Amino acid sequence: MSIEIVNVGKRFGDFVALDDVSVSIPSGRLTALLGPSGGGKSTLLRIIAGLERADVGKVEIEGVDATGLPPQKRNVGFVFQHYAAFKHLTVRRNVAFGLEIRKRPKDEIRRRVDELLALVHLEQFAERLPAQLSGGQRQRMALARALAVEPTVLLLDEPFGALDAKVRKELRDWLRRLHDEVHVTTVFVTHDQEEALEVADEIVVINEGRVEQIGSPDDLYDRPANEFVMRFLGPVTQLGDQLVRPHDLQLFSGGTTGVAARVTRVTRIGFEIRVDVATTGGQPVTVTLTRNEFLALGIAVDSEVRVQLAPGSPSTTVSTPEQRTAEPSLATTTS
């Protein structure tokens, strides 16, 4: 195991940022710290980097106790959401910074920087100032700068959070490919579950200073440990006392399986059809169908239908009554 976090706690005044957190982060993998804003994931990342000190607990990096080490001595690469570019230095000098600090020979620095600039596709921008780059280019520069010192671990704090949707998607794919090339142990923080599911090998879900679940994207999606993880990882709707995914629900225009309901609204969203129904008990339920499924059913508003959960689909039991929301929560993709 590459990074061991043992019983770490951190407070800022009265605010508990991390509450007795223990996580093992595997070597050579791409791990996401996923959770809502203010949940403590960035604090955990900054504690790993040494930019923040834990009140209690222990941090071990590649077998070395790093708990009391200053950031300078940890050999971690850190990439910030807002790039933290050294504005007065050219792209080349930015990337070379860590190597210059380590007093590497000039020609070695030059060679290594050229390699990295090629890796992040910024060769032709080497002599520019950061102000002359786009956001995506700056973030690639920041990544090259962090990688230049051959860090034991690479830490990224919401690395794509300041970029617009299209660039974010491109950089996400690119980060995945880059990681497949360089295999450095990588931890990145995100509040975007789609980003985590798409890029990470392993996801740590953190909320209110606690770890909710650790697992592969499939584990988390198919076997959510609790209601929070279920809600956070994708759209949910409620059927009886079960929290389920709208696309895991099946509709039948007849028969006796499932629960009887009446269609209240049909909305087309791109290739999906969203069908809102109300059960005879008055519970509103959202079902998403593909266009073909919908057409095959031949239903419309006020049709009598039966609704049931497809066999083998994940669900969790709604625990606290106050979380029984009348409206199905489809807004979890935004933060």
Added chain:
Amino acid sequence: MTSATLAPDRPAAPRRSVRSGLPLTRVSGLGLGVAMVWFSLLVLIPLAAVAVTAAEGGWAGFWRSVTNEQTAATIRLTVGTALLVTLVNIVMGTLIAWVLVRDRFFGKRALEILIDVPFALPTIVAGLVLLSLYGPTSPLGVNIANTRIAVFLAFLFVTLPFIVRTVQPVLAELDPEVEEAAASLGASRYTTFRRIVLPSLTPAIAAGAALSFARAVGEYGSLVLLTGNLPMRTEVASVRILSSIENDNIDSAAAVAVVLLAISLAVIVVLDVIQRRVVRRG
């Protein structure tokens, strides 16, 4: 700039300051005309008159005036002391700005107010203020009145706010993540300051230093009571100009004034160049 969403592959917009505006309308054109007439009558024409008067005596006359033994001594003393004071201000001003921005302690607000006192205090009062601690009745037992140290001290007092006030906002705006990035790349706190923080502050320090130098070179009021204005010893350029005026030797006064004006103008140019470079860096 911090949380702006950037379009792909387009350089970030530079700071607003050089954004172009609307073409002049009839009303605003008239306004500009009135403003320019006023500015010319108040500033441009009088300053031009100084230059013209100095030029009337010809180059030889000008040169004779400024190389007159006593005059040359005042210029040397003024420029030399101003340079020295500016150096001290570069160090102390940056240090004060650093403490005011990065530290938190009881009484910081009071220090903030003290910084501005030399700016608002009438210069003649500034001289009296310094005299009360460093003059003949000093409770410290030092008496620097009528010495060159008094010139240095007076310059130091009146130029105190300049570098502090130009560096402070820049330092406050610095992104702490940049320093954290340097730390995680292995830079010690000193290296981070020298290689990352200081270069970001340099334009502000230079701008403050230029203003501080210009202010010191032109200083008059605070010296009147403090330095005794002894020829060849503590007399500065402004005092020299005034005594020339009082002796009705206007040509000589204008000649020295032109030297001071040239320094002011140079400072204005330096400031403009610095501003442009900062804008380019974004």
Added chain:
Amino acid sequence: MAEHSITRTPVGRRPGRYVLRAVVTAYLFLLVAWPLYLVGRNALADGFTSLGDILTDPDVTHALRLTVVIAVTAVVINTVFGVGISILLVRYDFPGKRTLNALLDMPLSVSPIVVGLALVLVYGGREGWFGPTLEAAGFQIIFATPGMVLATVFVALPLVIREVVPVLQEIGDEQEQAARSLGANAVQTFRRITLPAIKWGVIYGVVLSLARSLGEFGAVKVVSGNVLGETRTATLVVEEKYLNFDKGGSYATAFLLALVAVACIIVVSVLRPKEDR
């Protein structure tokens, strides 16, 4: 991002900061605070007698009144000019804008004695460029109040501009455009939109200009002729009394001026939006 705002504590304790704090505090104490305090103490050494004396001395009260009149006039002129020129500089484009912008800072770096000399050369009654003509028409500038106002306006010229320009840039022109699109004319837009938005910038500028104007010494000395009971201002009284060995009167007048100056700074410091203290 909420996490970030609370995580900004420096890593570890820094012993160096206490040293820096002490150095800075000591420097400011020795250079400003202690001397300033001593002036107050000297002024009040014999209770309020010195203060009482100067306040009943007709020459001094005349000087104080003259100082206030000149300062207020200069501030009014500089406020009108400053706000106008700030709007022109920020909102409009015209040839020579960059040069004008740079020249406007000139008064900050010109010696007050040179300012005085420059005004005398142009408006002097005997040999000035315009002076004799103006005097023939009945306008005396130099050795009279108008000249002193001019000198004061000159030295305080950039202060309002320096406060207002950044505020104008900050607020942008969208609100003004919105007002125009809703049918407001230029004057209405200025009165109802621009002026309220730059109000605080103007107020800081005015207070700073007032402090500077009340305390102007060198330039006023050159153009005033320093005639007792006529063109002598408060700062000139401080000098004159000190040189005539009336130290009590000198300290008392200086104390009054210092009081006003410090009050101005405190007003500005209280009014300014508080950044992270």
